Amino acid sequence: GAGVSQSPSNKVTEKGKDVELRCDPISGHTALYWYRQSLGQGLEFLIYFQGNSAPDKSGLPSDRFSAERTGGSVSTLTIQRTQQEDSAVYLCASSLRRLAGTETQYFGPGTRLLVL
Amino acid sequence: AQKVTQAQTEISVVEKEDVTLDCVYETRDTTYYLFWYKQPPSGELVFLIRRNSFDEQNEISGRYSWNFQKSTSSFNFTITASQVVDSAVYFCALIPYSGGGADGLTFGKGTHLIIQP
Numbered sequence: 116g117a118g119v120s121q122s123p124s125n126k127v128t129e130k131g132k133d134v135e136l137r138c139d140p141i142s143g144h145t146a147l148y149w150y151r152q153s154l155g156q157g158l159e160f161l162i163y164f165q166g167n168s169a170p171d172k173s174g175l176p177s178d179r180f181s182a183e184r185t186g187g188s189v190s191t192l193t194i195q196r197t198q199q200e201d202s203a204v205y206l207c208a209s210s211l212r213r214l215a216g217t218e219t220q221y222f223g224p225g226t227r228l229l230v231l
Numbered sequence: 232a233q234k235v236t237q238a239q240t241e242i243s244v245v246e247k248e249d250v251t252l253d254c255v256y257e258t259r260d261t262t263y264y265l266f267w268y269k270q271p272p273s274g275e276l277v278f279l280i281r282r283n284s285f286d287e288q289n290e291i292s293g294r295y296s297w298n299f300q301k302s303t304s305s306f307n308f309t310i311t312a313s314q315v316v317d318s319a320v321y322f323c324a325l326i327p328y329s330g331g332g333a334d335g336l337t338f339g340k341g342t343h344l345i346i347q348p
Contacts, residue, residue, distance in 0.1 A: 148335050158322065160335025174335070206276065217264055217283070217328060220336060222276035 117141070119223035121207050127229045128197055136192040136226045140209030147190050148210075148220055149182060153203035164190060165212075176201075197230045204228070233258045233325050237339035244313055245347050252308040252342045254323030260284075262328035265299065265306045266336065271319040279321075282306065283328075310344075318346045 120139040128134050140147050149161040161174045164184040175182070179198075184190040194201055204225040210218035234257040244250050256265065267279040280290065282299050290297045294311045310317055320343050324336040 150335065157340045158324075158336075158338035160337070163335055204274065208276075219266070219278055219281050221278060222268075224273075224275045227274075 121223040138207030144209035233337040235339035243345040260327035
């Protein structure tokens with residue numbers, strides 16, 4: 116079956132603009148995760164959804180970041196007023212269910228964001 | 232909080248050599264899961280293995296093998312008879328069995344493995 120898909124694959128934007136990153140999880144997967152990969156920070160966990168609910172948003176880097184998930188499927192990560200330090204690869208992962216973290220997370224190809 | 236250390240930033244070997252990638256972790260949780268992922272030049276993270284903290288049996292899958300030692304908090308990965316296609320960045324990761332917690336995977340910094348023909 117199809118894996119996790121993300122769009123766009125690449126995004127170049129100007130500082131101060133808003134961007135929306137989209138993630139389509141594997142069909143039937145109820146848990147969804149967002150991570151960020153940058154040269155300086157490595158792979159960082161941002162937020163996870165169980166169904167449409169995100170119990171803890173403390174991993175988001177700043178209040179310019181927000182995420183939502185609708186219909187238990189597609190998720191959108193929004194970055195408002197982008198800054199150059201937001202440049203990174205944003206990775207989405209999904210798992211069958213979030214049973215206390217025991218399920219394997221399968222990753223999408225990522226969105227490479229460059230803020231000029 | 233969890234911590235995963237991959238001390239080897241880059242390893243370069245000649246094809247057919249065996250190579251071991253080290254992973255050391257720290258966690259206060261008694262129950263947790265360990266993972267290895269491969270990130271080839273294409274960029275997508277590919278799942279390799281998941282191991283829970285109660286299962287210390289070593290595992291072998293083809294040319295890949297994993298050595299989990301709870302006593303030393305290590306989860307090392309060995310590739311036997313390496314091939315050029317094994318060239319990638321390899322990440323070790325940990326997640327606690329946290330019940331209602333919101334933890335994601337904690338990743339090491341990765342080891343860049345270069346297999347020369």
